[in-house]
Amino acid sequence: MVKMMSKKRSTVSDLRGGLRLLVDSVSGMTGIVEAMHSRITRVARPVGPVAERPTRGITGLVYRSIQGTNRLVGKGLDGALALAEAGLQASLREVPEDQRMPRRDALVAALNGVMGDHLVASGNPLAIQMQLRPQLPPAGGRVLLLIHGLCMNDLQWSRKGHDHGQALAESLGYAAVYARYNTGQHISINGRDLAAQLEQLLGSWPEPVSELAIIGHSMGGLVARSALHQALEAGMAWPRVLHKLVLLGSPHHGAPLERGGNWLHRGLGVSSYAAPLTRLSGLRSAGITDLRHGNLLDGDWDDDTRFVQADQRSSLPLPAGMACYALAGSLSPRTDRAGAHDWLGDGLVPVASALGQHADASRDLRIPASHQWVARGVNHLDLLSDKGVYRRLRQWLAE
Missing domain, CATH: 1.10.287 (Helix Hairpins)
Known part of the structure; x- marks a missing residue:
């Protein structure tokens, strides 16, 4: 009943x-x-x-x-x-x-990714609120937080019968916590909400938290970086127990598909007859437009100019003294055939962007080579289920 x-x-x-x-x-x-x-x-x-x-x-x-x-x-x-x-x-x-109804949740998550900012602005009950869901029962002082990507939700960490979070928790003794959030909102807004909720969650944890590790897939890695920066700025406690940050297929320097969508938006505006149609291409959510270059902070965007093509974000290096890891996917199964495939990366994120590499030294995340890995022949979504990816994640978290 x-x-x-x-x-x-x-x-x-x-x-x-x-x-x-x-x-x-x-x-x-x-x-x-x-x-x-x-x-x-x-x-x-x-x-x-x-x-x-x-x-x-x-x-x-x-x-x-x-x-x-x-x-x-x-x-x-x-x-x-x-x-x-x-x-x-x-x-x-x-x-x-x-x-909960997984199919309904997946549909609502996708809708939030495409127009989640509009759902919030209009007070629509379909808008997702930031939530942290501990895997019950939470036990031990070691916590693993998993943050999903664009148009997804926490249930979709389970893919092809495998869940990185559950497997790592059972293998390494973590208590897994899954984030669910509105991916259509600005990354900086989600980062701020995540920082505040994580502070509250760990402050009320059944026993003192000795270690926190975070795995962020796709946009989730950018939300994690934004949350960490804002938590440090606010003097929160949880960054002090954050030992490892793993960035899984995250577009640190943007995704080509969003830049292509923006060129379409600008191109339609050239014709006075077609200009009203830019409202359709402009339906892309704030979260999606943040992925053009990898905006992380409030100052990186302006709702009046968020379709500007230029990269106007501020450089945000990774915090010193923290172990950070980056894993990229590549559609090329072999290193000797990488080339253009590495530009395509996992189909959504180029390899260089996922590894935090940039021609401008001030933007390069400078992640050590030993903390980088490319999963060959693995696409963006299969990063969530690939056995080789899981082994690498387990190795990094066990170090």
């Missing part, structure tokens, strides 16, 4: 969130079409900037009627669903972790 009711509660909440997103989408698409209509009817120049103006007369009345009706319908349905959700929540206690 509890499981059935929990699914109903989740369904109602998801329906409310999906409805709000649909209303926002109708409103946004109507605005795009109206902007194009306005430009074309004013015989705009095909190239160059044109001032945005609403359509007038009967045409304008039609567009404003669509927007108004859309808002009224959305508010009415959302109110009814809110009452249903409140009734279900009042009759339920907290649902056990093992009754």
Whole structure:
């Protein structure tokens, strides 16, 4: 009965969130079409900037009627669903972790990665909040924190029947803790939230924490670096017990696919007719645009200029005196055939970016060669399940 009711509660909440997103989408698409209509009817120049103006007369009345009706319908349905959700929540206690719905969670995680910043700004219930989930029961004073990547969640550390966190915890005596967060928000925001929650978690741990190790996959490695820097700036306690930081396929100097998406965004803006379509390419979340160059701090981004192509981030070296490791994937199975494959890396992150290497010495993370490793023939997601990757992780954490 509890499981059935929990699914109903989740369904109602998801329906409310999906409805709000649909209303926002109708409103946004109507605005795009109206902007194009306005430009074309004013015989705009095909190239160059044109001032945005609403359509007038009967045409304008039609567009404003669509927007108004859309808002009224959305508010009415959302109110009814809110009452249903409140009734279900009042009759339920907290649902056990093992009754979560993995497929639903994966879909919501992907949605948060693509437009999580919008979900937060609009108060959408589908927005994921930063959470740290200890593997129960938490035991011992050695803690291993695992931070997932873009469009993923904590359950997706389990891949092809293997979970690095669980295997390392059982093998090396760690208590595994999994982070779940909204990957569509800025990395600096997630870093700040992670730093604060980690301080609270370790402060209330059943026994004194003697050692903390962190493994961050993809964006998770950047969130870990941001959290560490902000924790040190705030004088938090947990960095003092952080012994090892492992960066698994993290785009320290950006990912080419995001830079390609930004070129598309800028290219559409050249034509006055197509310029309204930049709103579609501009739907990429703040978290995704942070991956263009690897932004880690609040000062690295500005929401008014976050689609600027230039690398404007500040250099952020790794903290001295801490063991940091970087592992990259490469689609090339052999070192003698690397070349372009190393530029492609694991399909998403180039090898040099994942290893923290940069032509500008001030940006190079200077991770020792003994703390670097390239997993040949392994793509970005298979970094989570590859046996060779696991052996390397175990070796590093056991040192």
